[in-house]
Amino acid sequence: MNDESLTKYAGGCLCGAVRYAPTAPPLMEGNCHCRDCRRVSGGPYAPTLFFALESVNIRGDVKYYESIGGSGQPIRRGFCPHCGSQLFGRPSMRPGMIGIRAGTLDDPAAFQPQVDIFASHAAPWDRMLDTTAKFDTSPPAP
Structure with missing residues (x-):
């Protein structure tokens, strides 16, 4: 992937004081349904793109x-x-990774979820996509 194709993964906060730009494509894109992510997102899941920390x-x-x-x-x-x-997640279980919230992308349509993680924690009214792989907890490291 060239630098131009990576611009679709650039983004920032509501006021523009924080901006980010990845230098490599995401390792994984998915929706996290754990209670902590649901609480922080205010929704049924946190849509997240995971990158190598050093590439952002x-x-x-x-x-x-x-x-x-x-x-x-x-x-x-x-x-x-x-x-x-809320822009980033830095899980201690994946120290070399950073999660970026899909809603903060300049072009949120660039987000293409591949997985649902912590699916066993999903709210009973949550309807997951049929096209994503489902993991009861965290998937294997990419």
């Missing part, structure tokens, strides 16, 4: 809040301290 350039001040994810291990969630947009 972040500009701006990001604040992090740590909580316990569906895995039972800590996850650091990055947000803009100005507008509150």
Whole structure:
């Protein structure tokens, strides 16, 4: 993938104070249904693109809040301290990865979910896509 095709994965927060631009394609794209992700997203799941941490350039001040994810291990969630947009997830169980919330992409249509993770934690009213692989908990590392 060339740099031009990666621009579809660029994005930022609501106020523009934080911007990011990956230098490599995502390792995985999916919806996380764990209770922690549902709570932080305010929806039935957190749509997330997972990248190698070193492949994402972040500009701006990001604040992090740590909580316990569906895995039972800590996850650091990055947000803009100005507008509150939740942008990133840094799960301790995958130290070399960063999750980027699909809704913060400049072009959210670039998000193409391949998996549903922590599907066993999904709300009973949640309807998952028929086209995604389902994992009761976390999938094997990409």
